[in-house]
Amino acid sequence: MMMIKWRQRIFIILLVFSLAISLFLKFHDFFAFFYQDFYISSSSAGTEVGGQVDLMLYGEDFQLIRQAIALPPDARVLVVRRYWIANYYLYPRRLYHFKATGATADQLSRFIVEHKIGWAAFAKEGVVNLVKVSTAGQGSVQ
């Protein structure tokens, strides 16, 4: 029978404790996931977004997706905020970011013309509005 020193005992106890805690939490997490969250599996978010599916989509991103997903694939949308998640779902629609703070109407107009923007998304008080932009001639925007 080999003797185990107190230091070794502490070391072994800590290792076993760590493994036991880890295994318990691991399987607890698996059970919790398969019991509670499995409904997410009813979705593939590759092309379609919305409906009953909870994909951690919320706020302005979700509003923008719901409105812009109907646009044609070659649509060019101007956004004044960086909607990273919406950008993921809306591709191949092109989202162009324009930093509105400090910009003049003329700069905005030129940006729209240069990038052939067809749509613009503006947010006010957390509500996103997608509007059609028409460029009537060089440098003017209606």
Place this chain on the structure above:
Amino acid sequence: MINGLVIVIPLIILSGAGILWIIRPPRAGATWKASLVETAALSFGVGAGSIPLILFYLNLLGLTIDLKLLLGILIPLSFIGMLSFLLTPDKGFKPLVRMKSVLKASYPPETQGALTTPVGRTGYSRGDLIMIILLFVIVILTSIKALSTPMHYFDDRATWSYKAKVIFNEGSVKGESFFDPTRLNIARKYPLALPILEACVHLAMGRFDDRLVKIIFPIFLCATILILFQSQLSFSQRSHALFFTLLYAALPFLSLSMIEEGGSADTGYADIPLSFFYAVSVFYLYHWMKKGEGLLISSLFMAFALFEKQEGIILFAGWAAALIAILFIASDKGFKPPVYMRKERGTRACPARDAPRWRAVLPLLLPPVILNIPFLIYAWNIPTVAVDYPGNLTLKVMLENIGRLPPILLNIAGAFFSFRWGFLGAPFLAAILMYPKKVLSVEYLFLLWMIFFPLFCYIILLVVTPADASWQLRVALDRLLTHFAPIIIFFISRIYGDIIEKRKLKVNFLECAGSTAP
């Protein structure tokens, strides 16, 4: 669609085996003949690391990343990989021999890999079988969990999968999505290994599917588990290796994502792949120190780590510094030099700064840099304002933000002593504090360096970051710790083997002396 997925993963593994065979063809008298476990994990790593690199180079040369190009690379390399499995210089069908050896739980000398010098007993105990089943269940459940949901965290969608979507649709990394600064594309300068690998899977499936593509992340976890297990066999029994491998696989964070952020093996983040590449690189550097073999693999995987995620630069810096330090102290501290130098050593003394050693080893610092130079040039030309970390690395900024340090340190310490890390900090700290003399030896200092150097760099980055440090801590700390989690486990395992199993091994050897060893 699933057919494509079922085909492309084995093709990537076989391609990796083919590339391994090309860069390190079996030679008569070579001592490195990897076991099945080691070969499988390495082949997947080489395939998943090199195929994106090759596609990236070809795309820079003007070729479109599409299914034809992908198959044009995968099929010939897989063919070579098949040949490497089927043909060996001195044996017939080697995989069967290896499989037989695994099933019989014996490791005949001819199957000893760079990481494998099994110690002690053969045959599976009941405990071994339970641990193997638990490992198997963890990998399967992680895979099911990954496949149950599409990408639904921030970085896996906005950063990695978005780029994969662009590459899948446009077949290029040179389009407007990357180079027009007004187009939305977060972190467009980030390394492209993961997006290109994801795009390969989408191409093979024939459509973009951000659910099925997630299978690659549990495979990375599985490869990490295999390589961690294999790396421990050089100094421990199988039971020991299985216990510590299980300790790693069971870490809750590896399958337990926070509500806000992912990073675990069932989400589409680059941290688990980076952790795998780093682990292989460190383990092979460690075993090079011990046996003088595996440095090329270590160097190659460090190149993959650099192309996987931007933190790879920090990991590479630590790896390169360690390699140079080893060269300085190698002959004085009893490390074995590389195989090709041992003959020299047999005939004459090898001074500390022997020129042949430096000439032989230092070139292996270059592959990570050379292989990534095209990407560095590419990223340099992307016109965007990134977070200016180097510009912030000034004494002034550090002193201004020094107040961040206590919460950062507390958060890191707290993470290791939290439930989501299974209180891993406790045995790690115990190993360091209770055996200080052991820990101060060179091999342990090396492992600690590979853990604490990146940790120290991450702390510095959190101090100087222009972003909100508390937010960064909340969303990124666990992922950063994931990078060197396998090294921590390896360190604890090594200490345990050194301190406790020294006697236990003897006892077990005596116990097993009468058993039937194949």
